[in-house]
Amino acid sequence: MAAVNTHFKPSYTQEEIEECFQWFEQHMDQLPATLHSIKSMRFNDLPATVARIIKVLRPRMKLGRTFNGEFALLLQIREKVEEEWNAPQ
Numbered sequence: 789m790a791a792v793n794t795h796f797k798p799s800y801t802q803e804e805i806e807e808c809f810q811w812f813e814q815h816m817d818q819l820p821a822t823l824h825s826i827k828s829m830r831f832n833d834l835p836a837t838v839a840r841i842i843k844v845l846r847p848r849m850k851l852g853r854t855f856n857g858e859f860a861l862l863l864q865i866r867e868k869v870e871e872e873w874n875a876p877q
Contacts, residue, residue: 799856800856801848802850805845805859808859808862808863808866811866811868812862816839817834817835818833819838819869822834823865823868823869834869838865845858845859
């Protein structure tokens with residue numbers, strides 16, 4: 789059975805969106821170079837990938853357009869990064 793994206797919802801508040809974008813912007817230099825295991829996806833250049841997603845999403849979401857799947861992916865990436873940072877060494 790495929791993993792379910794528990795972050796997806798029909799709409800997000802502007803505050804949720806901006807908070808997520810700001811989190812990534814504040815932590816961009818701390819992101820790992822690669823990230824694995826989000827629905828078997830592998831991101832080989834995570835900082836560049838996140839920057840591109842935000843660059844596309846920010847103007848469109850301010851206009852009220854729905855790119856909720858893409859935004860939910862950002863939330864999944866953030867969760868996975870935080871899990872890796874908090875994992876015992």
